[in-house]
Amino acid sequence: MSKKQHYTITVNGKEEEFLAEPRELLIYTLRERLNITGPHIGCETSHCGACTVTIDGKSVKACTMFVAQADGKGITTIEGIGGPDDLHPLQNAFKEHHGLQCGYCTPGMITRATKLLEENPNPTEEEIRFGMAGNICRCTGYQNIVKSIQAAAAEMSAAKEAAE
Amino acid sequence: MKDEVDSREDRVANLKGMGCSRKRVEDARFTQGKGNYVDDVKLDGMLFGDFVRSPYAHARIKSIDTEAALKVKGVLAVLTAKDLEPLGLHWMPTLAGDKQMVLADGKVLFQGQEVAFVVAEDRYAAADGIEAVEVEYEELEVIVDPFKAMESDVVLREDLVAEDGSLPDGAHGPRKHHNHIFTWEAGDKEPTEEVIANAEVVAEESMYYHRTHPCPLETCGCVASMDKVNGKLTLWGTFQAPHAIRTVVSLISGIEEHNIRVISPDIGGGFGNKVGAYPGYVCSVVASIVTGKPVKWIEDRMDNLMTTAFARDYWMKGRISATKEGKITGLHCHVTADHGGFDACADPTKFPAGFMNICTGSYDIPTAFLEVDGVYTNKAPGGVSYRCSFRVTEAVYFIERMIEVLAIELNMDAAELRRINFIKKEQFPYTAALGWEYDSGDYHTAWDKALKTVDYEGLRAEQAQRVEDFKAGKTRSLMGIGLSFFTEIVGAGPVKNCDILGLGMFDSCEIRIHPTGSAIARLGTISQGQGHATTFAQILASEIGLPADSITIEEGDTDTAPYGLGTYGSRSTPVAGAATAMAGRKIRAKAQMIAAYLLEVHDDDVEFDVDRFVVKGAPERFKTMKEIAFAAYNQAIPGIEPGLEAVSYYDPPNMTYPFGAYICVMDIDVDTGVTDIRRFYALDDCGTRINPMIIEGQVHGGLTEALAVALGQEIAYDDMGNVKTGTLMDFFLPTAWEVPNYETDYTVTPSPHHPIGAKGVGESPHVGGVPCFSNAVQDAFRAFGNRHTNMPHDHWRIWKTANELGLHD
Numbered sequence: 021m022s023k024k025q026h027y028t029i030t031v032n033g034k035e036e037e038f039l040a041e042p043r044e045l046l047i048y049t050l051r052e053r054l055n056i057t058g059p060h061i062g063c064e065t066s067h068c069g070a071c072t073v074t075i076d077g078k079s080v081k082a083c084t085m086f087v088a089q090a091d092g093k094g095i096t097t098i099e100g101i102g103g104p105d106d107l108h109p110l111q112n113a114f115k116e117h118h119g120l121q122c123g124y125c126t127p128g129m130i131t132r133a134t135k136l137l138e139e140n141p142n143p144t145e146e147e148i149r150f151g152m153a154g155n156i157c158r159c160t161g162y163q164n165i166v167k168s169i170q171a172a173a174a175e176m177s178a179a180k181e182a183a184e
Numbered sequence: 185m186k187d188e189v190d191s192r193e194d195r196v197a198n199l200k201g202m203g204c205s206r207k208r209v210e211d212a213r214f215t216q217g218k219g220n221y222v223d224d225v226k227l228d229g230m231l232f233g234d235f236v237r238s239p240y241a242h243a244r245i246k247s248i249d250t251e252a253a254l255k256v257k258g259v260l261a262v263l264t265a266k267d268l269e270p271l272g273l274h275w276m277p278t279l280a281g282d283k284q285m286v287l288a289d290g291k292v293l294f295q296g297q298e299v300a301f302v303v304a305e306d307r308y309a310a311a312d313g314i315e316a317v318e319v320e321y322e323e324l325e326v327i328v329d330p331f332k333a334m335e336s337d338v339v340l341r342e343d344l345v346a347e348d349g350s351l352p353d354g355a356h357g358p359r360k361h362h363n364h365i366f367t368w369e370a371g372d373k374e375p376t377e378e379v380i381a382n383a384e385v386v387a388e389e390s391m392y393y394h395r396t397h398p399c400p401l402e403t404c405g406c407v408a409s410m411d412k413v414n415g416k417l418t419l420w421g422t423f424q425a426p427h428a429i430r431t432v433v434s435l436i437s438g439i440e441e442h443n444i445r446v447i448s449p450d451i452g453g454g455f456g457n458k459v460g461a462y463p464g465y466v467c468s469v470v471a472s473i474v475t476g477k478p479v480k481w482i483e484d485r486m487d488n489l490m491t492t493a494f495a496r497d498y499w500m501k502g503r504i505s506a507t508k509e510g511k512i513t514g515l516h517c518h519v520t521a522d523h524g525g526f527d528a529c530a531d532p533t534k535f536p537a538g539f540m541n542i543c544t545g546s547y548d549i550p551t552a553f554l555e556v557d558g559v560y561t562n563k564a565p566g567g568v569s570y571r572c573s574f575r576v577t578e579a580v581y582f583i584e585r586m587i588e589v590l591a592i593e594l595n596m597d598a599a600e601l602r603r604i605n606f607i608k609k610e611q612f613p614y615t616a617a618l619g620w621e622y623d624s625g626d627y628h629t630a631w632d633k634a635l636k637t638v639d640y641e642g643l644r645a646e647q648a649q650r651v652e653d654f655k656a657g658k659t660r661s662l663m664g665i666g667l668s669f670f671t672e673i674v675g676a677g678p679v680k681n682c683d684i685l686g687l688g689m690f691d692s693c694e695i696r697i698h699p700t701g702s703a704i705a706r707l708g709t710i711s712q713g714q715g716h717a718t719t720f721a722q723i724l725a726s727e728i729g730l731p732a733d734s735i736t737i738e739e740g741d742t743d744t745a746p747y748g749l750g751t752y753g754s755r756s757t758p759v760a761g762a763a764t765a766m767a768g769r770k771i772r773a774k775a776q777m778i779a780a781y782l783l784e785v786h787d788d789d790v791e792f793d794v795d796r797f798v799v800k801g802a803p804e805r806f807k808t809m810k811e812i813a814f815a816a817y818n819q820a821i822p823g824i825e826p827g828l829e830a831v832s833y834y835d836p837p838n839m840t841y842p843f844g845a846y847i848c849v850m851d852i853d854v855d856t857g858v859t860d861i862r863r864f865y866a867l868d869d870c871g872t873r874i875n876p877m878i879i880e881g882q883v884h885g886g887l888t889e890a891l892a893v894a895l896g897q898e899i900a901y902d903d904m905g906n907v908k909t910g911t912l913m914d915f916f917l918p919t920a921w922e923v924p925n926y927e928t929d930y931t932v933t934p935s936p937h938h939p940i941g942a943k944g945v946g947e948s949p950h951v952g953g954v955p956c957f958s959n960a961v962q963d964a965f966r967a968f969g970n971r972h973t974n975m976p977h978d979h980w981r982i983w984k985t986a987n988e989l990g991l992h993d
């Protein structure tokens with residue numbers, strides 16, 4: 021074990037300051053220190069994506085990033101994407117199109133999908149499948165996840181067009 | 185009043201009852217990150233426990249030194265078998281009638297076995313503590329091959345050999361060798377041998393159904409909290425059978441059952457992994473008692489893959505006989521079952537090889553014999569049903585491969601061979617040669633629909649052309665058509681022959697109707713993604729005429745839910761779903777009396793209509809279920825108790841037998857072994873359909889798990905007993921990139937004995953999918969002399985098959 025250091029991270033818009041060992045993985049900082057339990061742990065080797073968060077505009081697997089590496093950065097988790105009063109279109113689409121079953125991969129899946137749609141607002145099915153390949157789901161076989169993302173993309177594009 | 189103007193159709197739609205694709209009520213919290221899984225449970229002063237695990241697959245433990253570990257900052261205790269022994273908890277009973285070490289008692293039998301339990305203030309301190317525990321091992325000869333185990337002098341389980349060297353009977357009868365566990369037989373041996381000996385055509389094949397793992401995205405874990413003030417133990421955990429866990433904990437700990445509360449919170453997928461009882465649960469409970477604080481234990485992915493709940497590992501040898509015309513006359517199957525170091529298979533007590541005796545499949549086979557030998561090796565214990573009813577995936581894979589091999593032997597089309605051997609519609613209920621009574625089926629209709637939809641003849645013509653083109657050097661790609669027709673056996677099960685640790689496999693539902701016409705229902709099962717909160721409310725809505733949206737479904741808390749055997753083996757709908765319907769009917773029976781009283785007519789003069797009781801012949805005179813519910817609480821009705829509640833414990837009279845027809849079209853690159861699934865058609869008949877959206881989702885998921893198993897997923901060992909596939913780097917879980925779109929279809933043949941005719945569906949796609957994917961690969965090479973190759977058909981193995989067939993020359 022090593023000496024505790026002082027870190028500041030901003031999670032879902034809220035600045036958090038604390039002392040932690042540099043070896044602490046970001047996923048534990050979020051889940052155990054800050055009680056943000058939306059991101060989950062599935063493999064601790066970056067394969068499954070259950071822990072996906074957004075850090076400074078990029079999708080990151082929080083299970084393989086040390087808290088020291090996240091110091092000073094801004095982090096968005098599923099809790100910052102939408103809540104009961106302001107659901108993100110993806111959150112709604114996953115329900116409408118049965119894009120989840122046990123729900124364990126869902127926070128990471130939706131968090132990743134928000135980035136995918138930012139990077140590519142009108143993805144083809146192939147682009148969705150490729151863009152989501154870092155997130156594993158054991159229940160759905162992905163077919164309805166793809167459908168959910170397509171539906172959200174269409175809804176978001178339509179809303180954007182209407183706004184312009 | 186609104187009710188009076190709504191059409192009957194509107195009133196039906198308003199209920200969101202059976203048959204509609206109701207959106208899931210679970211999803212709001214899951215999509216917002218507000219699920220509550222066991223690792224989300226956080227209690228004041230909670231500690232974290234984790235295991236020192238054996239690096240060796242077979243070794244004697246010479247010493248365990250915990251002194252340095254106890255000095256590590258944050259470490260509070262280190263438990264070893266010596267600490268558990270005075271409590272009688274260093275070993276625990278398994279579900280299969282064997283016993284298993286909780287912590288290594290003198291030796292280890294598989295890599296990753298639990299040796300010591302470090303209890304610390306947090307995960308990091310526990311990991312530091314584990315590093316500091318010093319264990320001295322003496323390596324022993326490792327056996328990972330069950331055939332060698334049966335010949336070896338090396339005794340894996342000294343505890344099962346008497347002092348004079350004799351072998352006491354095991355839980356399932358006499359043992360043939362010190363590494364032998366049981367022999368289990370079904371059917372008629374002599375007649376089967378005779379039929380096969382005199383048959384016109386016999387096909388023989390040996391096949392290995394490799395070891396794999398259910399690998400749900402959430403690993404196993406628990407939080408144990410012993411409240412010493414009131415003497416109550418609360419145990420949260422990833423339990424597919426919370427009530428059974430409570431009983432087991434009570435039996436092995438001596439804590440009275442009323443003082444134990446087991447809670448299964450949200451579960452991140454189970455697929456069989458979370459049925460068994462694991463050392464982590466026992467150690468957490470002991471650690472909480474020792475420290476007086478709550479203790480959490482959560483597996484990491486390596487722990488999960490290496491130690492809890494493998495599946496399959498069946499070496500199957502088959503002989504199938506037929507007439508020249510292809511009518512099957514007999515089937516013989518021998519299985520050598522690798523159970524690892526302890527027999528911890530999760531099967532009903534009387535079925536040490538599960539329902540492997542469904543291996544005559546969907547075919548009218550007059551004579552059959554099955555013999556299974558269970559064997560100990562230096563591998564992890566488990567033997568769970570990975571997304572299938574007990575060993576049914578193995579059984580269906582076996583028969584669907586034997587059919588293909590027989591088709592080759594007969595030089596016959598495999599679809600036609602199936603058709604001429606199917607059990608006919610009019611033969612149901614059908615008693616199979618190995619004993620099961622199939623409740624219902626219409627296989628020919630399903631098969632014809634499937635073949636027609638995919639244009640089977642057109643596909644065969646295209647395949648023949650492809651072979652020609654390949655031989656002419658015009659393409660390096662081959663085409664495989666995978667066929668599979670499966671019959672599942674689910675809904676365990678009738679108490680007369682199905683129990684786990686002596687607990688009958690009934691299930692239950694308890695309903696309370698609230699005065700204002702909403703309700704709560706509690707069941708003995710527990711959802712792990714199947715959507716019980718959605719679908720069970722639909723069953724009830726149709727049964728009691730209150731909207732599904734007004735019905736809360738609760739499961740998983742043994743202090744509040746009625747006793748049941750949990751969720752696995754597609755048993756929730758067949759058993760708890762039946763209990764739900766039956767409890768609903770009790771509610772309705774009382775409601776009828778209340779309605780009659782309110783309408784001032786005789787009980788027999790009212791009838792149920794969607795959401796109300798109406799006076800026969802006078803539909804304008806009615807009382808809605810909502811009005812009846814209120815009356816149950818505010819009127820003194822002569823001869824009727826106040827309130828509106830019911831409970832049903834349902835003991836199913838038989839299993840249910842869902843079936844289906846699957847067809848896979850696959851292109852295979854001969855030079856790389858890469859497979860491309862061009863089309864997958866899945867027709868399922870699960871009887872009455874409760875929620876088509878959820879059924880479709882279950883089929884997609886089950887097929888994807890089947891794809892994984894058939895095309896690459898395995899738990900592989902080297903000769904030293906090292907697990908070669910202990911992380912998701914090596915253990916294949918398909919991503920969105922590897923998975924095709926599936927076409928789903930259905931027929932409906934209701935179960936005649938189930939109250940609503942439902943049969944269960946969650947596991948069918950896995951059971952039928954594995955042979956379908958495998959048959960597609962094997963069929964691609966049939967024209968070049970391939971008969972059988974073992975799964976998993978990863979790129980390397982497919983390339984090897986092509987190479988051995990001379991296709992690279």
